[in-house]
Amino acid sequence: MLYPLTTPSRTVLDLSGLWKFMIDEEITPIDPKRPLPTEDVISVPASFNDQTASKKIREHNGFVWYETNFDIAKPLRSQRLVLRFGSATHEAWVYLNGQEIAHHKGGFTPFEVEINDYLKDSDNRLTVKLSNILDYTTLPVGNYSESTDQDGHKLRHVDENFDFFNYAGLQRPVKIYSTPADYISDITVVPDVHLAESSADVQVKVATHGEIDGVKVTILDQDGQPVVSGTSADTTLHIDHVHLWQPLNAYLYTAKVTVSRNGEVIDTYSEDFGVRKIEVKNAQFLINGEPFYFKGFGKHEDSYVHGRGINQPVNVLDINLMKDMGANSFRTSHYPYSEEMMRLCDREGIVVIDETPAVGLMVTFGFDVSMLESDDYQDDTWTKLKTADAHKQVIKEIIDRDKNHACVAMWSIANEAATFSKGSYEYFKPLFDEARQLDPQKRPCTYTSIMMATPKTDNCIGLVDVIALNRYYGWYVGNGDLKMAEQATRDELQEYSDKFPDKPIMYTEYGADTIPGLHSNYDEPFSEEFQEDYYRMASKVFDEFPHFVGEQLWNFADFQTKFGIQRVQGNKKGIFTRSREPKMVVRYLKARWTKIPNFG
Protein backbone atom coordinates (compact mmCIF):
# COMPACT_ATOMS: atom_id res chain seq x y z
CA MET A 1 0.00 0.00 0.00
CA LEU A 2 1.50 3.33 -1.08
CA TYR A 3 1.78 6.30 1.26
CA PRO A 4 -0.19 9.24 -0.16
CA LEU A 5 2.18 11.65 -1.91
CA THR A 6 1.74 14.60 -4.21
CA THR A 7 3.52 13.83 -7.50
CA PRO A 8 3.15 15.26 -11.02
CA SER A 9 0.06 13.04 -11.43
CA ARG A 10 -1.31 12.96 -7.87
CA THR A 11 -2.59 15.40 -5.27
CA VAL A 12 -3.11 14.94 -1.55
CA LEU A 13 -5.80 16.74 0.46
CA ASP A 14 -5.55 16.61 4.22
CA LEU A 15 -8.79 16.44 6.22
CA SER A 16 -7.07 17.29 9.51
CA GLY A 17 -8.86 19.86 11.61
CA LEU A 18 -11.93 20.18 13.76
CA TRP A 19 -14.56 17.51 13.23
CA LYS A 20 -17.94 17.18 14.93
CA PHE A 21 -17.75 14.52 17.62
CA MET A 22 -20.06 12.69 20.01
CA ILE A 23 -20.13 9.52 22.00
CA ASP A 24 -22.96 7.13 21.19
CA GLU A 25 -24.99 6.44 24.30
CA GLU A 26 -27.07 3.92 22.34
CA ILE A 27 -30.31 5.48 23.55
CA THR A 28 -31.45 7.38 20.45
CA PRO A 29 -30.18 5.66 17.30
CA ILE A 30 -27.87 7.83 15.20
CA ASP A 31 -28.75 7.99 11.54
CA PRO A 32 -25.72 8.62 9.32
CA LYS A 33 -28.11 9.83 6.60
CA ARG A 34 -28.62 12.98 8.66
CA PRO A 35 -26.03 15.45 9.96
CA LEU A 36 -24.57 14.36 13.26
CA PRO A 37 -26.80 15.75 16.04
CA THR A 38 -24.10 17.66 17.92
CA GLU A 39 -22.17 20.91 17.80
CA ASP A 40 -19.28 19.54 19.86
CA VAL A 41 -15.94 19.32 18.12
CA ILE A 42 -12.73 17.35 18.43
CA SER A 43 -9.36 17.76 16.77
CA VAL A 44 -8.32 15.17 14.19
CA PRO A 45 -5.86 13.48 14.17
CA ALA A 46 -5.54 12.67 17.88
CA SER A 47 -7.11 10.37 20.42
CA PHE A 48 -10.43 11.79 21.55
CA ASN A 49 -9.94 10.82 25.19
CA ASP A 50 -7.72 13.61 26.50
CA GLN A 51 -9.38 16.45 24.58
CA THR A 52 -12.33 16.60 26.93
CA ALA A 53 -13.05 17.81 30.46
CA SER A 54 -15.60 15.04 30.83
CA LYS A 55 -14.69 11.83 32.63
CA LYS A 56 -17.63 10.16 30.94
CA ILE A 57 -16.32 10.92 27.45
CA ARG A 58 -12.73 10.11 28.33
CA GLU A 59 -13.62 6.70 29.66
CA HIS A 60 -16.38 5.89 27.18
CA ASN A 61 -16.44 2.32 25.92
CA GLY A 62 -18.50 1.50 22.90
CA PHE A 63 -19.13 3.70 19.88
CA VAL A 64 -18.25 7.29 19.00
CA TRP A 65 -19.11 9.38 15.94
CA TYR A 66 -17.03 11.83 13.92
CA GLU A 67 -18.15 14.07 11.07
CA THR A 68 -16.63 16.63 8.73
CA ASN A 69 -17.69 18.38 5.55
CA PHE A 70 -15.46 18.94 2.56
CA ASP A 71 -15.40 20.12 -1.03
CA ILE A 72 -13.32 18.83 -3.89
CA ALA A 73 -12.04 21.42 -6.37
CA LYS A 74 -13.62 20.89 -9.77
CA PRO A 75 -10.42 20.15 -11.71
CA LEU A 76 -9.83 17.18 -9.40
CA ARG A 77 -13.25 15.64 -9.91
CA SER A 78 -12.14 13.95 -13.13
CA GLN A 79 -9.47 12.05 -11.20
CA ARG A 80 -9.79 8.84 -9.24
CA LEU A 81 -10.24 9.98 -5.63
CA VAL A 82 -9.34 7.83 -2.68
CA LEU A 83 -10.21 8.46 0.95
CA ARG A 84 -7.50 7.07 3.20
CA PHE A 85 -7.36 6.62 6.96
CA GLY A 86 -3.89 6.31 8.51
CA SER A 87 -5.75 4.31 11.15
CA ALA A 88 -9.12 4.29 12.89
CA THR A 89 -9.07 2.80 16.35
CA HIS A 90 -10.31 0.10 16.63
CA GLU A 91 -13.17 -0.54 14.18
CA ALA A 92 -14.64 1.92 11.71
CA TRP A 93 -17.75 2.29 9.60
CA VAL A 94 -17.37 5.09 7.05
CA TYR A 95 -20.29 6.94 5.45
CA LEU A 96 -20.08 9.49 2.66
CA ASN A 97 -23.19 11.61 2.17
CA GLY A 98 -25.10 9.07 4.23
CA GLN A 99 -24.01 5.95 2.39
CA GLU A 100 -21.76 3.35 3.98
CA ILE A 101 -18.64 3.10 1.83
CA ALA A 102 -16.09 1.29 3.99
CA HIS A 103 -15.61 -0.84 7.07
CA HIS A 104 -12.30 -1.76 8.71
CA LYS A 105 -11.38 -3.60 11.87
CA GLY A 106 -7.97 -3.19 13.46
CA GLY A 107 -6.90 0.12 14.95
CA PHE A 108 -3.30 0.59 13.81
CA THR A 109 -3.16 0.00 10.07
CA PRO A 110 -4.32 2.15 7.16
CA PHE A 111 -7.28 1.49 4.87
CA GLU A 112 -8.74 3.30 1.90
CA VAL A 113 -11.74 3.48 -0.39
CA GLU A 114 -12.53 5.09 -3.75
CA ILE A 115 -15.11 7.80 -3.34
CA ASN A 116 -15.93 9.13 -6.83
CA ASP A 117 -19.31 7.37 -7.01
CA TYR A 118 -20.50 8.92 -3.75
CA LEU A 119 -19.34 12.51 -4.16
CA LYS A 120 -21.61 15.53 -4.56
CA ASP A 121 -20.63 18.77 -6.33
CA SER A 122 -20.18 20.51 -3.01
CA ASP A 123 -20.51 20.11 0.73
CA ASN A 124 -19.78 16.42 1.07
CA ARG A 125 -20.49 15.00 4.48
CA LEU A 126 -18.06 12.40 5.79
CA THR A 127 -19.26 10.51 8.86
CA VAL A 128 -17.33 7.88 10.77
CA LYS A 129 -18.63 5.56 13.45
CA LEU A 130 -15.87 4.08 15.56
CA SER A 131 -15.80 1.33 18.14
CA ASN A 132 -13.15 1.13 20.82
CA ILE A 133 -14.35 -2.28 21.97
CA LEU A 134 -11.68 -4.89 22.51
CA ASP A 135 -12.49 -8.50 23.26
CA TYR A 136 -11.18 -12.03 22.77
CA THR A 137 -11.39 -11.72 18.97
CA THR A 138 -9.49 -8.45 18.62
CA LEU A 139 -5.89 -7.27 18.76
CA PRO A 140 -5.04 -5.94 21.24
CA VAL A 141 -7.02 -8.29 23.49
CA GLY A 142 -9.58 -6.85 25.91
CA ASN A 143 -11.81 -8.34 28.57
CA TYR A 144 -15.24 -7.25 27.41
CA SER A 145 -18.46 -7.23 29.43
CA GLU A 146 -21.85 -5.55 29.47
CA SER A 147 -24.17 -4.36 32.23
CA THR A 148 -27.23 -2.12 32.52
CA ASP A 149 -27.68 1.15 34.38
CA GLN A 150 -30.69 2.04 36.61
CA ASP A 151 -32.63 3.14 33.53
CA GLY A 152 -32.04 -0.15 31.80
CA HIS A 153 -29.54 1.23 29.30
CA LYS A 154 -26.73 -0.97 28.15
CA LEU A 155 -23.26 -0.15 29.46
CA ARG A 156 -20.18 -1.60 27.81
CA HIS A 157 -16.92 -2.26 29.62
CA VAL A 158 -13.48 -2.94 28.22
CA ASP A 159 -10.84 -4.01 30.69
CA GLU A 160 -7.54 -3.78 28.83
CA ASN A 161 -5.61 -7.03 28.90
CA PHE A 162 -2.44 -4.98 28.57
CA ASP A 163 -0.63 -2.12 30.27
CA PHE A 164 -1.50 0.98 28.26
CA PHE A 165 -4.57 3.21 28.12
CA ASN A 166 -7.10 2.23 25.48
CA TYR A 167 -6.81 5.49 23.57
CA ALA A 168 -9.02 5.59 20.50
CA GLY A 169 -10.37 7.77 17.74
CA LEU A 170 -9.05 9.05 14.43
CA GLN A 171 -5.50 9.06 15.72
CA ARG A 172 -3.68 9.38 12.40
CA PRO A 173 -4.13 11.59 9.33
CA VAL A 174 -7.25 11.25 7.20
CA LYS A 175 -6.52 12.19 3.60
CA ILE A 176 -8.00 12.20 0.16
CA TYR A 177 -5.58 11.61 -2.67
CA SER A 178 -6.06 11.63 -6.37
CA THR A 179 -4.65 9.33 -9.02
CA PRO A 180 -5.41 9.05 -12.70
CA ALA A 181 -8.02 6.41 -13.63
CA ASP A 182 -5.22 4.02 -14.59
CA TYR A 183 -2.57 4.08 -11.92
CA ILE A 184 0.33 2.58 -10.00
CA SER A 185 -1.22 0.53 -7.20
CA ASP A 186 1.88 -0.76 -5.41
CA ILE A 187 5.66 -0.83 -5.50
CA THR A 188 7.84 -3.47 -3.87
CA VAL A 189 11.56 -2.90 -3.46
CA VAL A 190 13.97 -5.70 -2.56
CA PRO A 191 17.65 -4.81 -2.37
CA ASP A 192 20.25 -7.55 -2.66
CA VAL A 193 23.60 -6.24 -1.45
CA HIS A 194 26.96 -7.62 -2.65
CA LEU A 195 29.15 -6.44 0.16
CA ALA A 196 32.47 -7.58 -1.31
CA GLU A 197 31.81 -5.69 -4.57
CA SER A 198 30.19 -2.64 -2.91
CA SER A 199 27.29 -3.08 -5.28
CA ALA A 200 23.65 -4.03 -5.11
CA ASP A 201 20.92 -5.45 -7.30
CA VAL A 202 17.63 -3.83 -6.50
CA GLN A 203 14.46 -5.55 -7.59
CA VAL A 204 11.58 -3.15 -8.13
CA LYS A 205 8.15 -4.62 -8.78
CA VAL A 206 5.39 -2.31 -9.92
CA ALA A 207 1.73 -3.26 -9.67
CA THR A 208 -0.67 -1.27 -11.84
CA HIS A 209 -4.36 -0.99 -12.52
CA GLY A 210 -5.93 -0.30 -15.87
CA GLU A 211 -4.59 0.02 -19.37
CA ILE A 212 -0.88 0.59 -19.09
CA ASP A 213 1.65 -0.50 -21.68
CA GLY A 214 4.85 1.07 -20.40
CA VAL A 215 6.66 1.12 -17.06
CA LYS A 216 9.84 3.02 -16.32
CA VAL A 217 11.77 2.74 -13.08
CA THR A 218 14.61 5.16 -12.41
CA ILE A 219 16.71 4.95 -9.30
CA LEU A 220 17.80 8.35 -8.08
CA ASP A 221 20.54 8.94 -5.54
CA GLN A 222 20.08 11.13 -2.48
CA ASP A 223 20.92 14.23 -4.53
CA GLY A 224 18.19 13.39 -7.00
CA GLN A 225 20.62 12.27 -9.71
CA PRO A 226 19.63 9.25 -11.83
CA VAL A 227 21.77 6.18 -11.17
CA VAL A 228 20.20 3.44 -13.27
CA SER A 229 16.87 2.75 -14.91
CA GLY A 230 14.79 -0.09 -16.29
CA THR A 231 11.65 -0.48 -18.31
CA SER A 232 9.60 -3.34 -17.00
CA ALA A 233 7.11 -3.91 -14.20
CA ASP A 234 9.51 -6.35 -12.56
CA THR A 235 13.02 -5.13 -13.03
CA THR A 236 16.31 -5.72 -11.26
CA LEU A 237 18.67 -2.77 -11.39
CA HIS A 238 22.35 -2.84 -10.61
CA ILE A 239 23.99 -0.12 -8.51
CA ASP A 240 27.78 0.09 -8.40
CA HIS A 241 29.59 1.94 -5.60
CA VAL A 242 26.41 1.63 -3.61
CA HIS A 243 25.75 3.86 -0.60
CA LEU A 244 24.49 1.59 2.13
CA TRP A 245 21.74 2.48 4.57
CA GLN A 246 23.53 2.16 7.89
CA PRO A 247 22.23 2.55 11.44
CA LEU A 248 22.44 6.26 12.33
CA ASN A 249 23.94 6.92 8.93
CA ALA A 250 21.03 6.56 6.58
CA TYR A 251 21.23 6.88 2.84
CA LEU A 252 18.00 6.82 0.89
CA TYR A 253 17.64 6.17 -2.80
CA THR A 254 14.39 6.86 -4.61
CA ALA A 255 12.67 4.53 -7.05
CA LYS A 256 10.90 6.92 -9.39
CA VAL A 257 8.22 5.00 -11.24
CA THR A 258 6.34 6.29 -14.27
CA VAL A 259 3.72 4.33 -16.15
CA SER A 260 2.48 5.18 -19.62
CA ARG A 261 0.07 4.31 -22.37
CA ASN A 262 0.92 4.84 -26.05
CA GLY A 263 4.04 6.69 -24.98
CA GLU A 264 2.19 9.19 -22.78
CA VAL A 265 3.09 9.26 -19.08
CA ILE A 266 -0.03 8.61 -17.01
CA ASP A 267 1.05 8.19 -13.39
CA THR A 268 4.20 8.88 -11.38
CA TYR A 269 5.18 7.82 -7.87
CA SER A 270 8.48 8.05 -5.98
CA GLU A 271 9.27 5.45 -3.35
CA ASP A 272 12.27 6.06 -1.08
CA PHE A 273 14.24 3.02 -0.02
CA GLY A 274 17.52 2.07 1.61
CA VAL A 275 20.00 -0.52 0.48
CA ARG A 276 21.04 -2.74 3.36
CA LYS A 277 21.41 -6.40 4.17
CA ILE A 278 19.98 -8.01 7.28
CA GLU A 279 20.92 -11.52 8.37
CA VAL A 280 20.92 -13.63 11.49
CA LYS A 281 23.98 -15.87 11.46
CA ASN A 282 26.13 -17.59 14.07
CA ALA A 283 24.13 -16.09 16.91
CA GLN A 284 24.69 -12.57 15.58
CA PHE A 285 22.35 -9.96 14.11
CA LEU A 286 24.17 -8.71 11.05
CA ILE A 287 23.47 -5.42 9.31
CA ASN A 288 25.51 -5.10 6.14
CA GLY A 289 27.64 -8.02 7.23
CA GLU A 290 28.61 -6.60 10.60
CA PRO A 291 27.33 -7.68 14.02
CA PHE A 292 24.86 -5.03 15.14
CA TYR A 293 24.19 -4.22 18.80
CA PHE A 294 20.70 -2.86 19.57
CA LYS A 295 20.76 0.05 22.04
CA GLY A 296 17.42 1.60 22.70
CA PHE A 297 13.90 1.27 23.83
CA GLY A 298 10.48 -0.13 23.96
CA LYS A 299 8.26 2.89 23.36
CA HIS A 300 4.67 3.97 23.10
CA GLU A 301 2.87 6.42 20.91
CA ASP A 302 1.83 8.47 23.91
CA SER A 303 1.89 12.16 24.68
CA TYR A 304 -0.08 14.74 26.61
CA VAL A 305 -3.41 15.74 25.05
CA HIS A 306 -2.73 13.86 21.78
CA GLY A 307 -2.93 10.54 23.66
CA ARG A 308 -1.92 7.94 21.08
CA GLY A 309 -2.55 10.42 18.27
CA ILE A 310 0.23 11.35 15.92
CA ASN A 311 2.48 14.02 17.37
CA GLN A 312 5.29 14.74 14.94
CA PRO A 313 7.16 17.27 17.11
CA VAL A 314 7.29 14.64 19.85
CA ASN A 315 8.42 11.99 17.33
CA VAL A 316 11.23 14.28 16.16
CA LEU A 317 12.22 15.09 19.74
CA ASP A 318 12.20 11.41 20.71
CA ILE A 319 14.53 10.48 17.87
CA ASN A 320 16.83 13.38 18.74
CA LEU A 321 16.93 12.35 22.40
CA MET A 322 17.70 8.78 21.37
CA LYS A 323 20.54 9.83 19.09
CA ASP A 324 21.93 12.14 21.76
CA MET A 325 22.11 9.18 24.15
CA GLY A 326 23.87 6.94 21.66
CA ALA A 327 20.77 4.81 21.10
CA ASN A 328 20.20 3.34 17.66
CA SER A 329 16.91 1.47 17.77
CA PHE A 330 13.45 0.92 19.24
CA ARG A 331 10.54 -1.50 19.07
CA THR A 332 7.08 -0.30 18.07
CA SER A 333 5.63 -1.76 21.25
CA HIS A 334 2.79 -2.76 21.15
CA TYR A 335 1.28 -1.94 17.74
CA PRO A 336 2.37 -0.58 14.36
CA TYR A 337 3.34 3.10 14.69
CA SER A 338 2.33 5.85 12.28
CA GLU A 339 3.71 5.79 8.76
CA GLU A 340 5.14 9.24 9.46
CA MET A 341 7.28 7.79 12.28
CA MET A 342 8.49 4.97 10.03
CA ARG A 343 9.47 7.46 7.33
CA LEU A 344 11.32 9.53 9.93
CA CYS A 345 13.25 6.44 11.09
CA ASP A 346 14.20 5.66 7.48
CA ARG A 347 15.77 9.10 7.20
CA GLU A 348 17.42 9.10 10.61
CA GLY A 349 18.87 5.60 10.44
CA ILE A 350 16.95 4.31 13.43
CA VAL A 351 16.65 0.51 13.45
CA VAL A 352 13.08 -0.57 14.16
CA ILE A 353 11.61 -3.81 15.42
CA ASP A 354 8.13 -3.58 13.92
CA GLU A 355 5.51 -5.10 16.23
CA THR A 356 1.93 -6.17 15.50
CA PRO A 357 -0.83 -5.18 17.96
CA ALA A 358 -0.82 -8.73 19.31
CA VAL A 359 -0.60 -7.91 22.99
CA GLY A 360 -2.61 -9.44 25.82
CA LEU A 361 -2.64 -12.97 24.40
CA MET A 362 -2.71 -14.50 27.84
CA VAL A 363 -5.49 -15.28 30.28
CA THR A 364 -3.44 -16.23 33.35
CA PHE A 365 -0.80 -14.12 34.94
CA GLY A 366 1.76 -14.78 37.62
CA PHE A 367 5.38 -15.52 38.12
CA ASP A 368 5.16 -18.95 39.68
CA VAL A 369 7.19 -20.51 36.96
CA SER A 370 7.49 -23.91 38.60
CA MET A 371 3.84 -24.72 37.89
CA LEU A 372 4.47 -24.21 34.18
CA GLU A 373 7.36 -26.59 33.90
CA SER A 374 5.44 -29.77 33.17
CA ASP A 375 5.61 -30.73 29.49
CA ASP A 376 1.92 -30.31 28.90
CA TYR A 377 1.07 -27.27 31.03
CA GLN A 378 -2.10 -25.74 29.70
CA ASP A 379 -4.15 -22.73 30.71
CA ASP A 380 -7.24 -21.46 28.90
CA THR A 381 -5.50 -18.94 26.64
CA TRP A 382 -5.54 -20.88 23.40
CA THR A 383 -9.04 -22.24 23.81
CA LYS A 384 -10.59 -18.97 24.95
CA LEU A 385 -8.91 -16.54 22.57
CA LYS A 386 -10.22 -16.31 19.02
CA THR A 387 -7.64 -13.88 17.68
CA ALA A 388 -6.06 -16.01 14.93
CA ASP A 389 -7.98 -14.33 12.08
CA ALA A 390 -7.28 -10.82 13.31
CA HIS A 391 -3.64 -11.78 13.82
CA LYS A 392 -3.29 -13.12 10.28
CA GLN A 393 -4.98 -10.03 8.88
CA VAL A 394 -2.75 -7.61 10.74
CA ILE A 395 0.44 -9.45 9.78
CA LYS A 396 -0.61 -9.06 6.17
CA GLU A 397 -1.47 -5.39 6.66
CA ILE A 398 1.70 -4.44 8.54
CA ILE A 399 3.95 -6.16 6.00
CA ASP A 400 2.00 -4.67 3.14
CA ARG A 401 2.42 -1.21 4.66
CA ASP A 402 6.00 -1.42 5.90
CA LYS A 403 7.70 -3.86 3.52
CA ASN A 404 9.90 -1.23 1.82
CA HIS A 405 11.07 0.57 4.94
CA ALA A 406 14.82 0.42 5.39
CA CYS A 407 14.39 1.04 9.11
CA VAL A 408 12.43 -2.18 9.66
CA ALA A 409 15.00 -4.80 10.61
CA MET A 410 12.79 -7.43 12.24
CA TRP A 411 9.11 -8.24 12.75
CA SER A 412 7.76 -8.86 16.23
CA ILE A 413 4.76 -11.12 15.80
CA ALA A 414 3.50 -10.66 19.38
CA ASN A 415 4.33 -9.25 22.78
CA GLU A 416 4.28 -11.54 25.80
CA ALA A 417 1.85 -14.22 24.69
CA ALA A 418 1.20 -17.38 26.71
CA THR A 419 3.87 -19.28 24.80
CA PHE A 420 4.33 -21.50 27.85
CA SER A 421 0.87 -22.97 27.46
CA LYS A 422 -0.15 -25.96 25.36
CA GLY A 423 -1.69 -24.85 22.07
CA SER A 424 0.70 -21.91 21.65
CA TYR A 425 2.90 -23.61 19.06
CA GLU A 426 -0.13 -24.56 16.98
CA TYR A 427 -1.29 -20.95 17.20
CA PHE A 428 2.03 -19.30 16.31
CA LYS A 429 3.55 -21.68 13.76
CA PRO A 430 1.17 -20.67 10.92
CA LEU A 431 1.61 -16.97 11.80
CA PHE A 432 5.40 -17.15 11.58
CA ASP A 433 5.10 -19.09 8.30
CA GLU A 434 2.76 -16.43 6.98
CA ALA A 435 5.03 -13.52 7.94
CA ARG A 436 8.08 -15.23 6.43
CA GLN A 437 6.24 -15.96 3.24
CA LEU A 438 4.72 -12.48 2.89
CA ASP A 439 7.81 -10.38 3.60
CA PRO A 440 9.54 -9.75 0.26
CA GLN A 441 12.73 -8.79 2.14
CA LYS A 442 12.67 -11.95 4.29
CA ARG A 443 13.52 -10.17 7.52
CA PRO A 444 14.03 -12.08 10.77
CA CYS A 445 10.96 -12.67 12.95
CA THR A 446 10.58 -12.82 16.70
CA TYR A 447 8.16 -12.32 19.56
CA THR A 448 9.00 -10.81 22.91
CA SER A 449 8.82 -13.41 25.62
CA ILE A 450 7.25 -12.99 29.03
CA MET A 451 9.09 -13.98 32.22
CA MET A 452 7.05 -17.14 32.69
CA ALA A 453 8.29 -18.33 29.30
CA THR A 454 11.69 -19.71 30.28
CA PRO A 455 14.10 -21.97 28.42
CA LYS A 456 12.20 -24.84 30.06
CA THR A 457 8.63 -23.65 29.59
CA ASP A 458 8.53 -21.79 26.27
CA ASN A 459 6.99 -23.97 23.54
CA CYS A 460 7.54 -21.53 20.70
CA ILE A 461 11.09 -20.26 21.04
CA GLY A 462 12.16 -22.54 18.18
CA LEU A 463 10.12 -20.29 15.85
CA VAL A 464 12.11 -17.12 16.47
CA ASP A 465 15.27 -15.92 14.75
CA VAL A 466 16.28 -13.80 17.74
CA ILE A 467 15.42 -14.58 21.36
CA ALA A 468 13.84 -11.39 22.67
CA LEU A 469 13.32 -11.35 26.43
CA ASN A 470 11.13 -9.06 28.53
CA ARG A 471 12.55 -9.45 32.04
CA TYR A 472 11.88 -7.76 35.36
CA TYR A 473 14.20 -9.43 37.90
CA GLY A 474 14.59 -6.95 40.74
CA TRP A 475 11.24 -5.34 39.93
CA TYR A 476 8.27 -7.69 39.58
CA VAL A 477 10.35 -10.62 40.81
CA GLY A 478 12.36 -9.91 43.95
CA ASN A 479 11.47 -6.23 44.09
CA GLY A 480 14.41 -4.23 45.39
CA ASP A 481 16.81 -7.19 45.57
CA LEU A 482 19.40 -6.45 42.95
CA LYS A 483 21.79 -9.16 44.16
CA MET A 484 19.21 -11.83 43.49
CA ALA A 485 18.26 -10.09 40.24
CA GLU A 486 21.83 -10.11 39.02
CA GLN A 487 22.17 -13.83 39.62
CA ALA A 488 18.78 -14.65 38.10
CA THR A 489 19.55 -12.58 35.01
CA ARG A 490 22.91 -14.32 34.62
CA ASP A 491 21.54 -17.81 35.22
CA GLU A 492 18.77 -17.43 32.69
CA LEU A 493 20.97 -15.91 30.00
CA GLN A 494 23.41 -18.76 30.57
CA GLU A 495 20.64 -21.30 30.18
CA TYR A 496 19.39 -19.70 26.96
CA SER A 497 22.91 -19.47 25.51
CA ASP A 498 23.62 -23.11 26.33
CA LYS A 499 20.34 -24.34 24.93
CA PHE A 500 20.28 -22.17 21.79
CA PRO A 501 23.92 -21.52 20.90
CA ASP A 502 22.96 -20.43 17.35
CA LYS A 503 20.37 -17.85 18.27
CA PRO A 504 21.19 -14.27 19.15
CA ILE A 505 19.66 -13.11 22.43
CA MET A 506 18.54 -9.62 23.37
CA TYR A 507 16.49 -7.89 26.04
CA THR A 508 13.43 -6.10 24.68
CA GLU A 509 12.17 -4.98 28.10
CA TYR A 510 13.67 -4.44 31.53
CA GLY A 511 12.99 -1.54 33.83
CA ALA A 512 11.83 -0.15 37.13
CA ASP A 513 9.07 2.35 37.93
CA THR A 514 10.68 5.58 39.06
CA ILE A 515 9.07 8.72 40.40
CA PRO A 516 11.04 11.70 39.07
CA GLY A 517 12.54 13.66 41.93
CA LEU A 518 12.18 10.84 44.44
CA HIS A 519 15.52 10.16 46.11
CA SER A 520 16.60 7.66 48.72
CA ASN A 521 19.67 7.23 50.90
CA TYR A 522 18.87 3.52 50.80
CA ASP A 523 18.37 3.18 47.03
CA GLU A 524 14.76 2.14 47.55
CA PRO A 525 12.55 1.02 44.67
CA PHE A 526 10.80 3.94 42.92
CA SER A 527 13.75 6.25 43.66
CA GLU A 528 15.99 7.62 40.95
CA GLU A 529 18.92 5.91 42.68
CA PHE A 530 17.25 2.52 42.40
CA GLN A 531 16.53 2.98 38.69
CA GLU A 532 20.19 3.70 38.06
CA ASP A 533 21.41 0.78 40.18
CA TYR A 534 18.96 -1.50 38.38
CA TYR A 535 20.31 -0.55 34.96
CA ARG A 536 23.93 -0.82 36.16
CA MET A 537 23.20 -4.32 37.42
CA ALA A 538 21.60 -5.43 34.14
CA SER A 539 24.37 -3.88 32.01
CA LYS A 540 27.02 -5.70 34.01
CA VAL A 541 25.43 -9.07 33.25
CA PHE A 542 24.75 -8.27 29.56
CA ASP A 543 28.43 -7.55 29.05
CA GLU A 544 29.34 -11.07 30.18
CA PHE A 545 27.55 -12.72 27.22
CA PRO A 546 29.11 -12.72 23.77
CA HIS A 547 25.87 -13.71 22.01
CA PHE A 548 23.93 -10.93 23.63
CA VAL A 549 22.98 -8.62 20.75
CA GLY A 550 21.11 -5.80 22.35
CA GLU A 551 19.40 -3.94 25.13
CA GLN A 552 16.09 -2.19 24.62
CA LEU A 553 14.89 -0.98 27.99
CA TRP A 554 11.33 -0.35 29.19
CA ASN A 555 10.37 2.41 28.61
CA PHE A 556 11.57 5.45 26.72
CA ALA A 557 9.07 7.68 28.55
CA ASP A 558 6.39 7.43 31.21
CA PHE A 559 3.01 6.65 29.62
CA GLN A 560 -0.68 6.52 30.39
CA THR A 561 -2.31 3.23 31.46
CA LYS A 562 -5.62 2.08 32.86
CA PHE A 563 -6.12 2.51 36.59
CA GLY A 564 -4.36 0.02 38.82
CA ILE A 565 -2.80 -0.13 42.23
CA GLN A 566 0.65 -0.29 40.65
CA ARG A 567 0.03 2.70 38.40
CA VAL A 568 0.18 6.31 39.63
CA GLN A 569 -1.27 8.19 36.65
CA GLY A 570 0.34 5.64 34.41
CA ASN A 571 3.46 3.58 34.08
CA LYS A 572 6.54 5.31 35.47
CA LYS A 573 9.25 3.10 33.99
CA GLY A 574 10.24 5.85 31.57
CA ILE A 575 13.81 7.05 31.66
CA PHE A 576 12.19 10.28 30.51
CA THR A 577 9.01 11.66 32.01
CA ARG A 578 5.91 11.84 29.87
CA SER A 579 6.91 15.40 28.96
CA ARG A 580 10.36 14.11 27.97
CA GLU A 581 12.39 15.48 30.87
CA PRO A 582 15.28 13.18 31.78
CA LYS A 583 15.36 11.14 34.95
CA MET A 584 18.74 10.77 36.62
CA VAL A 585 19.55 7.47 34.89
CA VAL A 586 19.74 9.09 31.45
CA ARG A 587 23.26 10.32 32.21
CA TYR A 588 24.45 6.84 33.09
CA LEU A 589 22.85 5.27 30.01
CA LYS A 590 24.20 7.99 27.76
CA ALA A 591 27.71 7.41 29.10
CA ARG A 592 27.31 3.65 28.55
CA TRP A 593 25.72 3.73 25.11
CA THR A 594 27.98 6.35 23.61
CA LYS A 595 30.87 4.00 24.48
CA ILE A 596 29.29 0.86 23.00
CA PRO A 597 29.77 0.90 19.22
CA ASN A 598 26.78 0.13 16.96
CA PHE A 599 28.79 -2.74 15.52
CA GLY A 600 31.18 -5.17 17.07
Ligand code: GCB
Ligand atom coordinates in the same frame (compact mmCIF):
# COMPACT_ATOMS: atom_id res chain seq x y z
C1 GCB B 1 5.49 -5.84 30.29
C2 GCB B 1 4.69 -5.41 29.12
C3 GCB B 1 4.55 -3.91 29.03
C4 GCB B 1 4.33 -3.33 30.43
C5 GCB B 1 5.52 -3.67 31.30
C6 GCB B 1 5.37 -3.14 32.73
O1 GCB B 1 5.97 -6.94 30.36
O2 GCB B 1 5.15 -5.92 27.89
O3 GCB B 1 3.48 -3.60 28.19
O4 GCB B 1 4.10 -1.96 30.41
O5 GCB B 1 5.68 -5.05 31.36
O6 GCB B 1 5.85 -2.07 33.01
O7 GCB B 1 4.73 -3.82 33.51
